[in-house]
Amino acid sequence: MVTDGETWWNKVDGKEGKSCASCHNDAATTMKGVGARYPKWDEASKKPINIELQINKCRTEQMGAEPFEFDKGGQIGLTAYIKHQSLGMPMGIDLKAGEMQKWWDMGKETYYTRFGQLNLSCANCHEDLMGKMIRADHLSQGQTNGFPTYRLKDGNNSIHNRFRGCIRDTRAAQPKAFSDELMALEVYVAWRGTGLSVETPSVRQ
Numbered sequence: 001m002v003t004d005g006e007t008w009w010n011k012v013d014g015k016e017g018k019s020c021a022s023c024h025n026d027a028a029t030t031m032k033g034v035g036a037r038y039p040k041w042d043e044a045s046k047k048p049i050n051i052e053l054q055i056n057k058c059r060t061e062q063m064g065a066e067p068f069e070f071d072k073g074g075q076i077g078l079t080a081y082i083k084h085q086s087l088g089m090p091m092g093i094d095l096k097a098g099e100m101q102k103w104w105d106m107g108k109e110t111y112y113t114r115f116g117q118l119n120l121s122c123a124n125c126h127e128d129l130m131g132k133m134i135r136a137d138h139l140s141q142g143q144t145n146g147f148p149t150y151r152l153k154d155g156n157n158s159i160h161n162r163f164r165g166c167i168r169d170t171r172a173a174q175p176k177a178f179s180d181e182l183m184a185l186e187v188y189v190a191w192r193g194t195g196l197s198v199e200t201p202s203v204r205q
């Protein structure tokens with residue numbers, strides 16, 4: 001997935017005839033540390049932005065290209081490629097910028113709210129049952145520092161796809177990828193991972 005991202009990095013696309021590399025050159029230098037700081041405040045949209053949305057922003061505003069649909073085209077590959085340039089660096093997001101604190105509060109509330117027919121919150125599984133087995137899975141703290149991950153059962157897996165999967169497992173309605181609800185959750189979960197090393201791309205069951 002990282003090599004797929006590198007191919008996309010160098011690929012010319014859109015009306016401006018540019019690739020990511022046309023402006024950002026060598027990702028090893030220009031993208032170093034970037035993935036560890038996301039999601040971050042985006043003043044233009046007055047919302048937090050993650051790597052996937054930043055890529056789409058550059059595609060539409062800088063390249064004159066179509067935004068990638070969720071999990072399609074080069075979205076997972078480029079996200080993994082950018083995150084990989086921060087391999088081993090500690091995660092640390094800036095909650096002081098803009099209204100990030102408000103989004104953190106929203107994300108925290110969702111994290112502790114029980115939902116679905118099973119009436120479970122994120123915290124019920126990833127705090128209370130952490131370390132235990134659920135079906136064939138060993139429950140982790142549900143961190144995002146290894147994303148996008150490669151899952152042995154179904155391949156490349158983005159953060160929002162994973163969130164949706166966890167929510168589906170409680171038999172609740174799944175919020176859309178990049179919805180305010182999932183963006184707030186991404187902010188909060190990334191904050192919970194403060195200090196953990198970026199491990200992208202990690203391999204999972």
Ligand code: HEC
Nearest residue numbers: 018019020022023024034054055057058059062063078082
């Ligand atoms: C025409 C020049 C141009 C092109 C082409 C371009 N970008 Fe950007 N990129 C920018 C500018 C300017 C910014 C800073 C302003 C902003 O956030 O939009 C930026 C910001 C970024 C950031 C955020 C960096 C940070 O420190 O937070 C990432 C990640 C990024 N671009 C990725 C990409 C990717 C991936 C592509 C190819 C799909 C791409 N860019 C194509 C000009 C470009």
Ligand code: HEC
Nearest residue numbers: 120121122125134137138139140142143144162166170204
């Ligand atoms: C019914 C229990 C359950 C609930 C509720 C649940 N998850 Fe999970 N989650 C899992 C299992 C099982 C896995 C796969 C094993 C693991 O990594 O813990 C997982 C994995 C994850 C991962 C990937 C961790 C990694 O390192 O690959 C993230 C992130 C995550 N969950 C976030 C959440 C969030 C956010 C919520 C609330 C919206 C949530 N989960 C709710 C069971 C649950």
